Amino acid sequence: MRFSCFAGKGFQPWGEWARLRPVTTGRNPAKVGPLVRLLQEADASPTAQEALIAHEAIASLVDEEVLGLGLPARPPYTVELKSHGSLQAPEFRFRVALLRADGRPLMQWSRSGVFLTAASQRYTLGEPLFSLLEGIDRFHAAPPSDPDERFRAWAELRQFVPSSARLDAYLTHLRVTVATGLALRRFKNSRGEEDFDPVALQPLVEGASGDDLGGSETRSVLDEAAQQEFQQQFRRRSQVPSRFILRNGTFLVLEEPLRQALEVVHRAQVGAPEERRAFSANPRVFLREKLEAQLGEERLEALFWDAEYGERVREVSEWVPRPLPIIPSGQQWIPPPEEGEDFSASPESCITAADGQGAGATAPPLAVAIKDNLDTLEFVRPQRAQAEAELHPPRCLVTRLLPHQNEALAWLQAHWKAGSRGALLADDMGLGKTLSALAFVAWLRELMESGTAVRKPVLVVAPTGLLQNWRNEHDQHLASPGLGQLTCAYGEGLAGLRVLRGPAARELAGGMPVLNVRALAESDWVLATFEAVRDYQHSFARVKWAAVVLDEAQKVKNPATGLANAAKALDFDFGLALTGTPVENRLTDLWSIVDTVAPGPLGSMREFRARFDSGHVPGASAAPEALPGHEALRRALLEEGHPPLMKRRLKRDHLEGLPTKEHIPCPGTMGLEQAVAYEEVVASARRGGGGRNAILAIIQRLRSVSLHPRPSDLSGGDEAYIRRSVRLTRCVEVLDRVHERREKALVFTDSLELQATLAEVLQRRYDMASPPMLINGEVAGVERQNRVGRFQKAEGFDVMLLSPKAGGVGLTLTAANHVIHLSRWWNPAVEDQSTDRVYRIGQRRPVSVYLPLAVHPRFGDRSFDLRLHELLETKRRLSEAVLTPVVPTADEFETLYRDVVSPEQPRA
Numbered sequence: 090m091r092f093s094c095f096a097g098k099g100f101q102p103w104g105e106w107a108r109l110r111p112v113t114t115g116r117n118p119a120k121v122g123p124l125v126r127l128l129q130e131a132d133a134s135p136t137a138q139e140a141l142i143a144h145e146a147i148a149s150l151v152d153e154e155v156l157g158l159g160l161p162a163r164p165p166y167t168v169e170l171k172s173h174g175s176l177q178a179p180e181f182r183f184r185v186a187l188l189r190a191d192g193r194p195l196m197q198w199s200r201s202g203v204f205l206t207a208a209s210q211r212y213t214l215g216e217p218l219f220s221l222l223e224g225i226d227r228f229h230a231a232p233p234s235d236p237d238e239r240f241r242a243w244a245e246l247r248q249f250v251p252s253s254a255r256l257d258a259y260l261t262h263l264r265v266t267v268a269t270g271l272a273l274r275r276f277k278n279s280r281g282e283e284d285f286d287p288v289a290l291q292p293l294v295e296g297a298s299g300d301d302l303g304g305s306e307t308r309s310v311l312d313e314a315a316q317q318e319f320q321q322q323f324r325r326r327s328q329v330p331s332r333f334i335l336r337n338g339t340f341l342v343l344e345e346p347l348r349q350a351l352e353v354v355h356r357a358q359v360g361a362p363e364e365r366r367a368f369s370a371n372p373r374v375f376l377r378e379k380l381e382a383q384l385g386e387e388r389l390e391a392l393f394w395d396a397e398y399g400e401r402v403r404e405v406s407e408w409v410p411r412p413l414p415i416i417p418s419g420q421q422w423i424p425p426p427e428e429g430e431d432f433s434a435s436p437e438s439c440i441t442a443a444d445g446q447g448a449g450a451t452a453p454p455l456a457v458a459i460k461d462n463l464d465t466l467e468f469v470r471p472q473r474a475q476a477e478a479e480l481h482p483p484r485c486l487v488t489r490l491l492p493h494q495n496e497a498l499a500w501l502q503a504h505w506k507a508g509s510r511g512a513l514l515a516d517d518m519g520l521g522k523t524l525s526a527l528a529f530v531a532w533l534r535e536l537m538e539s540g541t542a543v544r545k546p547v548l549v550v551a552p553t554g555l556l557q558n559w560r561n562e563h564d565q566h567l568a569s570p571g572l573g574q575l576t577c578a579y580g581e582g583l584a585g586l587r588v589l590r591g592p593a594a595r596e597l598a599g600g601m602p603v604l605n606v607r608a609l610a611e612s613d614w615v616l617a618t619f620e621a622v623r624d625y626q627h628s629f630a631r632v633k634w635a636a637v638v639l640d641e642a643q644k645v646k647n648p649a650t651g652l653a654n655a656a657k658a659l660d661f662d663f664g665l666a667l668t669g670t671p672v673e674n675r676l677t678d679l680w681s682i683v684d685t686v687a688p689g690p691l692g693s694m695r696e697f698r699a700r701f702d703s704g705h706v707p708g709a710s711a712a713p714e715a716l717p718g719h720e721a722l723r724r725a726l727l728e729e730g731h732p733p734l735m736k737r738r739l740k741r742d743h744l745e746g747l748p749t750k751e752h753i754p755c756p757g758t759m760g761l762e763q764a765v766a767y768e769e770v771v772a773s774a775r776r777g778g779g780g781r782n783a784i785l786a787i788i789q790r791l792r793s794v795s796l797h798p799r800p801s802d803l804s805g806g807d808e809a810y811i812r813r814s815v816r817l818t819r820c821v822e823v824l825d826r827v828h829e830r831r832e833k834a835l836v837f838t839d840s841l842e843l844q845a846t847l848a849e850v851l852q853r854r855y856d857m858a859s860p861p862m863l864i865n866g867e868v869a870g871v872e873r874q875n876r877v878g879r880f881q882k883a884e885g886f887d888v889m890l891l892s893p894k895a896g897g898v899g900l901t902l903t904a905a906n907h908v909i910h911l912s913r914w915w916n917p918a919v920e921d922q923s924t925d926r927v928y929r930i931g932q933r934r935p936v937s938v939y940l941p942l943a944v945h946p947r948f949g950d951r952s953f954d955l956r957l958h959e960l961l962e963t964k965r966r967l968s969e970a971v972l973t974p975v976v977p978t979a980d981e982f983e984t985l986y987r988d989v990v991s992p993e994q995p996r997a
Contacts, residue, residue, distance in 0.1 A: 090147060090203075092124060092140040092158070100138040103128070104859035107849035114159025118803060122845030123154040125860045129876075144203040148219035153801055154845075155213050164205050164212035165190060168221065169255040176239045176263065179232070183225050188255065200226075221249035237331055240265045240342045264339040266311055269347055270392050270601050271354070274320075275369055283366040286320040287354050289341060290601050315339055329355055346384050350392050353379045387588050387605060398630050399660025401459050401468045401688075405600045405627070408456035410649045411463060413677075413694065455600030456651060457626055457658040462684055462693050463648065469689035473508040473662055478541055480506070483531035488566040490528065491930075493738055497525035501665065502532060503732045511664030511687030513642070513679075513726070515737040518669040518922050519929030520744065523562050526638050526667060531567055533636060533663075534613065543662075545635035547572065547614040550622055550656070552641050553579070554864075554900070557874035559616055559640070573613025578604075578621050578629075586628075596627045604628035619644045619652050626655035634661035637686070642666035645685045646678035648694070657685050670918040671737070676702045676719070679726075683734065690734055691725075701725075740925075748935045750928050754958065755823070756942040757815035766798040767791070767945055767953075774990040784986045791953040791989065793840075795943040796912055800843040807850045816954075817847075819941035820911050821854070824888060827907050828855050831885045832934075834907035837893050837923050839914070841865060844890045851888060864900070865892040880904060893923050903931040909939045913957055915977065917965040953989045960985060 094106045103124070106112055112119045124140050134141050147155070152163055164187070171184040186194045187207060198207035203219055205212040214222070224246045233239045244265040250256070268289040278284040289311055311319065318335050329351045333341040343351065353376055357368035368375050376389055384392075460467035480502045482490065490498065497514060504512045516522050530549075536542035551559055556579055563571055578586060586604045596603050604625050609615055609632045619639075622629050637659050639645065645653040645666075664686025671679045680697045683690065691697050701722040726735035740747070759767060774787040797814040811817050820836060827834045838844060848860045862876045880889055881904045889902065893914045905927045914920050928936045942954040950956075960977055977985070 090142045090144065092142060093138055102138055103135045103140045107852040107860055108856060110853065117159060119159055120154065120157030120801070120803065120846070121849045121860075122801075123150060123158060125848050126841075126845045126863065129860075129863045145219065147203045148214055148216050150215075152215075155215075157801075160213045161204070161211045162213065163215050164207065164218075166195065166207065167253045167255070168218060168251065169194065170250065170260055171257040172259045175259075176243060177236050179234060179236075181239060182229060182232070185222070185225060217249040217251055221246060221251070224249060237342050240332070240340055241267055244342075262338045264337065266315075266339060266341045267344070268341055269344045271347060271350060272393070272601065273354075273369065273372060282362045283369050285354075285358065285365070285369050287323060287351055288316060289319055289343075311335075311339075311341065315341075323351070323355065324358065326355070328352070346380075346388055347392060349380055349383065350376055350389075387607075390588060390602075390606065398457060398658065399633075401470075401660070402630060402658050403458045403460060405455055406458045408454045408597075408651055408654075410651075411461060413463060413649055454597035454651070456597060456654060457630055459654060459658050461648065461654075461657070462688055464693060464695050466689070466693045466696065470510040470664075470687065472510065475508045476506050476536075476542065478502070478506050478536055481532075483528055483535055483567075485531050485535075485568045485571055486528050486566060487568050488524065490524070491521065491744075494521050494525045494528070497522075497736060498528045498532070500732050500736050501525070501529040505529075505533065505663060507731065509663065509687070509732075510689060511666070511683075512732075513666045513668070513671065513683055513686065513735040515666075515668055515671040515735055517738060517740040518925040519740050520738060521930065522667045522669070523559065523640065524566055526640075526665060527562060527566055527572075529665070530572060530614070530636060530638065534572055537635070542635065545633055545662070546576075546610060546612045547636045547638070548629070548632075548634045548659070548661070549614060549616050549638045549640065550619055551616070552644065553618050553620075555640055556616055556618065558900070561874060576609060576612035576615045578609070578615050578617035578625075583617075583621055583625075596625050600627065602628035602631060606631050619656070622659070623652045623655040626658060630655070630658040630660060632660070634659060636663045636665060637661040638665045638667065639682075639686065640667045642668040642682045642685070643670055643673055643678065646673060646681050648677075648681045648684065653681060653685065657688075669922065670916075671735070673916055673918060676722070679722075687734065690730070740929075744930065747928070748932060750924075750936045750938065752938045752940065754940045754942055755819040756944050756955070757819050758944050758946050759815050760812055762813050763794065763798050763815060763943065764946055766794045767943075768947075770794055771948075771990050774986075784983060787990065788953075788982065788986060792913075792957075795952075795954050796838070796840060797843055800840050801846050803846060803850075807853060810846070810850060815943045816911060816941040819939070820909050823907065823909055823939050824851070824855075827888070828886045832907060833880070833887045833905035834889075834909060835902060835905050835923075835926060836888060836890050836909045836911050837914075837920075838890065838912040839892045839894070840912060841892070843911075844892070848890060855886065855888075857887075861888045861890050863890050877902060891923070891926075893919050900926050901929060901931065902926040903929065903933075906932065906934040906936050907939070908936065909941065911941060913940070913954070913961065915961075917961045920961075921965070948989070951988055951991075953985075956985050956988050 092103075094101045094103070094109065094112065096109050101109065107121045107125070112121055124142070127142060127146055128135055128140060147160070150158075156162060166187040166189060169186040169188050171186075172181065173184055174181040187198055187205075188194055195207050198205060200206075200214070200222055203214050205214050224242075228242050228246070233242060243260075243263065244267050247265075266289070270290040272288045272290055273285045274288050275283070275285045315335050319333055319341055322333055322335075323329070329343070329348055331343050331345070331348050333343075335341055354368075354372075357364055357372075357375060360368075372393060373389075376393055377386070380389060462468060480499055482495075482498065493516075497516070501512060501514070514522050514525065516525075530547050533542060533547070537544045549559060556577075560575075563575075576582065576586070583604075586608060588603060588605050602625070606628050609628065617629070639656065645656045647653055648657075666682050666686045668682065671682060677694060677697065680691050680694055684694075692700070701719070727733050727737065770787065770790045774783075777783050777787075796816055799813060802813075803810050811821050824834060824836075836847070838847075844863055844865065848863060851857065852860045862880060864876060876889070877900055880887060880902060883904075887904075889905070893910075893912070908924050908927055910920055910923070914923075924936075924938050940958065942958055943952065944950075944955060945952045960981060964977060
């Protein structure tokens, strides 16, 4: 789709559109914000005077954004699919109908890309209906002649069938498993002889579309009964066919390379006992001898995998999170959801098994099961032998380290020399942990080059937004060859590592690697995201790593998540965790981080709690001396051991010459509309129950309405939009002053709706040549760094809009010296991380941190913003004194709730 804007005598550049007053689509006001967001998230491409938006990007917009662009509304119809013939027949086709709400079919309709015309009306299709209709049209345009290809096509389409769709009986019960790999199930037969059966591994596409998982692709594997039936048929056959028909209408389709490999397995299976024994002992040798010429070694590696994991891995099994040992009272409930930690956050890993009725039920991924150290200490990483090595900066280091960075490097080198398992570098944000880690790894590479250490790859795992930063820091601080050959296991680099391609390349469905493990093992260093390590854990866990560096290691703070489980399964000689916030939600955050990189010193989780965590949760009046367990833990980490397990320094103690930093609360009284919306939430709380789920919902609603009652509604114009929120009013007052001084500011808010709308409002208000840059979870890492570069170099006034979790780590934005926390985050450490984007090495001007606060005209100091501000400031002060959680506890949130919704007479 081409969007353009005509004004005056011609078409205007897209970056200018938000400055035009008004922008309309026909007679209606237009929202430029969604286009700005799509362009900045790389879902669209601009020319000089046009924004080019792909139809699939339009399908992914929310309904309000579609209407704001002047596009037709979503259709009020569901889809009905029927089959014409059998999938085994060449003439098979799909029959597609659209149904009204009462179930009656539409007589005539047509589709052009994302647009649907029906009953004389035009509509804009959304997902997953758009992808389903696109796929069916492609199938009909070039019907596969091979029946196996038709089965695979249905497996692909099944993931896009909405849960509301109607399927005929044939399609409802038609289940297709496309297998691309195998494992062996070894056993002793009834004669006591070595024997084995093949296990077909690979995704099954069926069930619901995964709408509740954000349109995730859904995958499964054969259940145990179907596997057994496949194995029985396999034994009875004289040859291996390309397709097996199993019970309940399930078809198992074998990719041709797999069918050839199974032929080799079948010949060994029916051979003499000694032949079976030899094959079972080393099946790769047999497969390579018979098939390497036809398939190549890489393809063979993807076809067959035996367990080759490290000592911490028990087996491959369905992922079922283990319950954690009892959490002390008061620490059980944290309102904000954790982001991107468990399998449900990943399109790679969401698996659905059909229930025969087309509804679908989520099935667990096939994950590595580890010795988790929760109840008892099952796994302690062995100490390495002490190493002979000179402690000096690496020769390739071209940057002069600051004293505290030199100290960190020497401390890490001492760990390696002593044969340590690992360490935790928990310096405050902005002290240069990345540079210290790079210097250590460069020194370690030099040991490998000299033969003092065994040559193995190094793995650096970091959040998506920090990947480019690691590459930039490497190139800036290390002379060539630096750390050597880099393998990027993310983005296009990750796609290039896949030995299997397309929908089949889903490790957590098949329980086997799909990446080129040899390429990983032969790299000098590998850069990957935490999510890649989780979703490709069967590949990463088979590599023997010299060192694993976990940047922002709080990502593994919860041992019950699949992300932490995958990180703990990695096999390495030395683990290094980097985090400025070792304790966020609870004290066991720190235990989990240490258990990941250096399991053993802190014991099991149960032992850790008994020794250090009495169950007392520090409140607003707590003092450090009232927390003996926390103080004992601090001593155990920072003072005991040679060298100590953890190093933590605060910025104020180690960075000389930093300018001043001032926190400035900016309270303001809500206007009528915002106050009424706030009172409605309070009234509903008083009418409802007081359970913890209800409390959570009310707190989230209070937080939202205190930000803005209508974050995407521009009716009435820009000034009216600003006045509806006193927080936004205070924010703009600050920005007006920043604009007058020709300085720069960062505005942090986690509301993507408000980000998009505010971008166009600010562009018009300050007559900016282009919309303010956005950095949120949708912006890729490379583009993040490009935006940072432009922001740092641009002259004069500028403002950047960021989300705290995505934009609050790994970015250096010292060109700004004003920070506005438009949304308050539950975790004050996250706010501090966000502020430290500007308050760090390289900042030369005083930094002002503004906290807009919405005050209700009747509730006064019992307003939500003021009470939350008081609570967060208390938690921040206490966390600096001892290692203690900084996120408010359940009891503290309940107190906050009672304070703001109590039916007692409000104070003026």
